[in-house]
Amino acid sequence: MLLLPSRDRQGAVCCCYRAATARERFSLRPHRRFYLSLEDDLLKQRAARTREIEALGYRPYGQRFDATHAVPDILREYGAKTAEELAARVDVRIAGRVMTIRHMGKAGFAHVQQNGEKLQIYVRKDAVPERDFALFKMLDLGDIVGVDGYLFRTRTGELSVHVEKLEFLSKTLLSIPEKWHGLEDVEIRYRQRYLDLIANPAVRDVFVRRARIISSLRRQLESRGFIEVETPMMQPLYGGAAARPFVTHHNTLDVDLYLRIAPELYLKRLVVGGLERVYEINRNFRNEGLSTHHNPEFTMLEFYQAYTDYRGLMDFSAELLRQAALDANGTTVAEFEEHKIDFASVRRLSMREAVVEFWTGADKPSIDNVADPEWLLRHSSKATAGEALTDLFERHGEEKLIQPTIIYDYPVETSPLSKNKPGDPAFVERFEIYAGGMELGNAYTELNDPQEQRRRFEMQIGMRQRGDQEAHQMDEDYVRALSYGMPPTGGEGIGIDRLTMILTNSRSIRDVILFPLLRPEGPIDLVQSLRELDGEK
């Protein structure tokens, strides 16, 4: 009886978590058919109306409709034209979803929405075939129609289509959200994103801008000779990041596989093979908590460029971000929460400098302090000086990095795949990009010495044996690939979701992912209602 989620979760427990029998499930919901809820009522009305539409000779689920314009095109092209300018008749043929209807006896107005924008149509009895006016009178909010007519301005000045022919293209059986407040229930917005997109044009805009960001990055990489590749998402060994994986199973091979936590090790194998500039934009999966900044599947751009190093990537990253901001928003300045974040330039600080600069509280350290292992270990509970420095940076610096900032030179302990800094073996040539208080990207000069890589993996295995579940595993094939010689290479990953958050002023990562991960919803009960309607025909 309830077609929308957000209530009656008990059934969900029953069917999803306890494997109840059909009889148990039925007995839990004994009242279901004794009530005639409003929504069942609406469903019945609309099913009946579907048959009436058919009786008038229209197909309730329509057919091809070749429009002359999309609604946004008309608004752009004719939005500024006066009534006099429109007097020279402009014929249009448009399609869209009916969002409002105002009937006035022998005439009426409606707004038709397409691609997130609305255009008013005016239907009067003496201007359309009799059958079309009968159809107009039985339209429901949410139906999809096509119209032929000409543009005019109403007495109140709104650009509208004076309809001469009405076509029916698709029936809605369920009610669309209310016109004034739209859809605000966050849970329904995420679960039924299609309703969110219909009701909230700003949501559509976020995803349009997300697409522009991705195509901007692709265009920039392609223009510099990078080629796009796809590497395995199901991997027998997972690696390239510190994270816990999702596990799955292949039946025929009878092997467990991991959903990748990063594509890194495969992309570098390709660099070994001579694909000197490669990139991949796709999903990573990490079996960890959810938050406003974390979704278990998220989109990363990773790219590798042979014969450069992390310094080269710093310059390139700054340009990539600047241009992506420009392509998404037409300006390098992004309004994010209460900040104006300017991607025109990117500040650079070493991690040690950042700890000093952003230190909160008394006894601010000196650069010499943060380079002193003993001092570091006194100020953190971590086991090694390197981990202590990272810990202090995360506690003091990270959230203050609002403007785009590169933090460089990381301790070796947390970076098993990066090349050492010459003359400072405790550090590696690595940087991360921060903006809006979030980590956006991570890059380094790739470690290409197979002996050193073997030692790093062994160090990680030691950490794993001491209980670090996220420490890297030994990947012997990767060491073998490096043993054939990988050119000196710089590699980088950029979190597309987070970049999109900043460039679309979205507080939560769920607002930039079309279908963020949620717990499965309870019974929907629509199929049963539809089955009953089918029987009543």
Added chain:
RNA sequence: GGGCCGGUAGCUCAGUAGGUAGAGCAUGUGCCUUUUAAGCACAGGGUCGCGGGUUCGAGUCCCGCCCGGCUCACCA
């Protein structure tokens, strides 16, 4: 996983002190040929997230559970 907040009509929300469950939009019927949150009249629509308890009586108080949001922890 911890803390805080929320779940009442299709949608957006009220709900007083524990005493017969409300509004606007949407829906149905009638009127209305340039309206625009169109208007007027009448009508229908609720397992108050689920279960248990206290009580003569629970949307309201207590306990447990489900779902969501924020936040902390972990992470990018």
